[in-house]
Amino acid sequence: MPEPVNFMEMAAREKQKTSSTGRTRFQIKGGERETLIYLVGTSDTKAEEIIYLSNLLARPGVEVCSVDVGTRGLGCKMDVPPAVVAGHHPDGADAVLGSDDRGKSVAAMAGAFAAFCGTHATQIDAIIGVGGGGGTSIISQGMRELPYGVPKVMVSTLASGDVSAFIDTSDIIMMPSVTDIAGLNRISRHILHNAAQSVLGMATHPYVAQNDMKPSVGLSMFGVTTPCVTQISASLEDQFDCVVFHATGTGGRSMEKLLGEGMLGGLIDMTTTEIADEIVGGVLSAGAARLDAVITSGKPYVGSVGALDMVNFWAPDTAPDAFKDRLFYHHNANVTLMRTTAEECARIGTWIADKLNRAAGQVVMLLPEKGISALDIDDGPFWDPDAQAALFGAIEQNLRATDTHQIRRLPFHINDPAFSAAAAEAYLSIS
Incomplete structure (x- = not known):
């Protein structure tokens, strides 16, 4: 040698x-x-x-x-x-x-x-x-x-x-x-x-931290929930360092990793769409460990059901043949959205409730009655009252309400400024 x-x-x-x-x-x-x-x-x-x-x-x-x-x-x-x-x-x-x-x-x-x-x-x-x-x-x-x-x-x-x-x-x-x-x-x-x-x-030329004096909060966002999260961030930015994550699988994992490491003081998780991809089989799942950091960290959590009306695939021909008769929306040439069914929504809601029941900290779950995404709105392409009823019903039936775990229905669309204000107020009340 x-x-x-x-x-x-x-x-x-x-x-x-x-x-x-x-x-x-x-x-x-x-x-x-x-x-x-x-x-x-x-x-x-x-x-x-x-x-x-x-x-x-x-x-x-x-x-x-x-x-x-x-x-x-x-x-x-x-x-x-x-x-x-x-x-x-x-x-x-x-x-x-x-x-x-x-x-x-x-x-x-x-x-x-x-x-x-x-x-x-x-x-x-x-x-x-x-x-x-x-x-x-x-x-x-x-x-x-x-x-x-x-x-x-x-x-x-x-x-x-x-x-x-x-x-x-x-x-x-x-x-x-x-x-x-x-x-x-x-x-x-x-x-x-x-x-x-x-x-x-x-x-x-190392970065010099500028916002370390403010407590931090993580927020999850998708294109179809952007108005909601933007409005929440604007209302809280004077008091919190608002850290927004794109709910594309990696975003949810990164957000929860930082929560678990103590770099985020809590979550305003308006966009839980990655869970739909995990359960139904889309391409933007954050994995089965989504919400696990919420369970173990004990940090305050305000959640919602943003974009659970959809499962993500890439270009139209990438959607599995098993879904060929489903309702699709072509977001762009490379992203195809599939509407979740009532049966799938019931499974998603049950999954979320089971996780949040084990959360060690304060939990507030907000349910926007007039739609959960920009597509899920009266006369919109994904408007489906039966699917929404299945989703909300599964969460309400399975998430045990306690002094620390609350569920609130709100008569707004998720992107309505009134809903964003309610989400910000809910976080302030438990943080």
């Missing part, structure tokens, strides 16, 4: 071909310290790119820590070798590096790197990774363990496709590598240069 090449020696040789400008240190909490950027890759296959990035990142006031997540053991020597990362796997380094099955090794290294990032999260000012399929899977799993706001740049051969599996609810920035990551060339040098400058800019 060939001897690993010394990373620092290779970096020194490459530096002669790489220009960089100096940057002064920045102030943190009244003192001066270096910005620590983690540079991550698989040195067994991406050594040239890692070295090139290392030299681009090196400047006064910036410390670069190179982390090797390779599984083949034939790369250059980096600051943190694969064995150290692999040692963070719950079953030890052998579970990562002892297998001849590359797929198993990559999956195990991804878990080990996630644990590594979790352990070192408070030290990392920014992180940049470079990889193909395996490297992207490993590095992005670790990046997802870092707090929101820590700059995360992933240069990947997969970044031009569906990257939801890599980003999930995190704030990773995926940058397409354009060419394969298989040695430096006139294209890859330019792309990597831009990636390095972007992470440097974010790391050396």
Whole structure:
């Protein structure tokens, strides 16, 4: 087996071909310290790119820590070798590096790197990774363990496709590598240069919090409930930092993750449409764990049934054949909405009630009698009194009213300013 090449020696040789400008240190909490950027890759296959990035990142006031997540053991020597990362796997380094099955090794290294990032999260000012399929899977799993706001740049051969599996609810920035990551060339040098400058800019000019003195509240919104949530935010913005999430699956998961981590003080969950997708089989489900953070956090919760009249699919031909005779509304060329039936609405309402019955904190559930979306309005395309009756009835029959759990019917449409005012007042009364 060939001897690993010394990373620092290779970096020194490459530096002669790489220009960089100096940057002064920045102030943190009244003192001066270096910005620590983690540079991550698989040195067994991406050594040239890692070295090139290392030299681009090196400047006064910036410390670069190179982390090797390779599984083949034939790369250059980096600051943190694969064995150290692999040692963070719950079953030890052998579970990562002892297998001849590359797929198993990559999956195990991804878990080990996630644990590594979790352990070192408070030290990392920014992180940049470079990889193909395996490297992207490993590095992005670790990046997802870092707090929101820590700059995360992933240069990947997969970044031009569906990257939801890599980003999930995190704030990773995926940058397409354009060419394969298989040695430096006139294209890859330019792309990597831009990636390095972007992470440097974010790391050396950190965000300064502006609204931390206000308590925070999360709100869920969809296009068909936008007037409702906009009006609530406007009425509460003087007292609360209103954080709005788009109810597209990822939005609901992100909102509840932040609630569970204590970064949100409560929820005004007007748009629970993701639950319809979970139960009926649409494409924008937030998963079966939707509302679980409400159960466990004990934080105040004002909810409603916004956009539960619809299930989401992509272009019209993506809707399953089983639904071919259903009522559809073509929101745009790429989004198709299907009206939920009375039977489906009853199941959705029962599901919501079962979850909220277990909520540890204060709950107010608001039911707008004149419609639950911009489409569900008298003479609108999704107006269906029978479906609404099934939904409301299931919630009222199954959600146990107590001193802390309330249900209120309101004689308004969900987008009526009077409904928004009632929702804001309900939150104020329990927060």
